[in-house]
Amino acid sequence: MNISAASKASGLPVKTVRYYADIGLVQAPSRSEAGYRTYDNASVRKLVFIRRSREFGFTIEECRELLGLYQDQDRTSAEVKRIASKRLEEIEEKQRELQSLHDELAHLVTSCRGDHRPDCPIIDYLG
Amino acid sequence: MNISAASKASGLPVKTVRYYADIGLVQAPSRSEAGYRTYDNASVRKLVFIRRSREFGFTIEECRELLGLYQDQDRTSAEVKRIASKRLEEIEEKQRELQSLHDELAHLVTSCRGDHRPDCPIIDYLG
DNA sequence: TCTTGACCTTCCAGTTACTGGAGAGATTAG
């Protein structure tokens, strides 16, 4: 499999596939005689694993940890759960932030007439 | 006012106050004989305006626009409302994303026993 | 007067996780 096939199979852009090997997140792939990267199904599975982890918002370093656990037959589910719970708390924290931001901004937007005149509660609030 | 006083008064780090002038978001402040930046109340008000706008998640470019409107006596509230509504929609979009992420991850975390064994629905889901 | 410590300056580099593009070699279809 050349890189574009691995890209399609994994759902990651070609550039990103290269990048993940550059930073050592995945093993550097073997090369063809011409120097082309070649991928097998196992590599693609790891790339998919990373893509899904990234979609959950895990950082690259967390993906590194998770991938390590994925490949470790002696892992404990406690370790995985710890990392996932941490991410879950971050998500919840972000949700709380966004909620209060939303409420405040929604209130301002509602109370702004949005006409040709300069009076504006949004500007007043910010200034 | 020297930069650290302006920093305290505006609630922005010293580095950020300098940065905002470097990128032309605010006017370059006047300098003392020794080359120290000097700030007045009007500058501080603008910095506060930017800080609040940033807290709402407006980008620097949006802050530039908003600050322009803030200082424009001939602005229309419609223009301000347009920018704020756009941001509000982004927040709502992000909230929806986070909500589905949250639900999925919370479900996985709940169903993971988190013990010493390797079996883990989180890892299974990612892989 | 000297010194110490807190400020201030500029400039450069690093952060996160990619993404875009240039220039050049390889491969494949027609």
Added chain:
DNA sequence: CTAATCTCTCCAGTAACTGGAAGGTCAAGA
């Protein structure tokens, strides 16, 4: 044989700062 498509490496840019080094300035106290 040629044109299109891949692939390679390397460099730079993104957003919005943040950290740190090297060095100048200022005010207070001994």
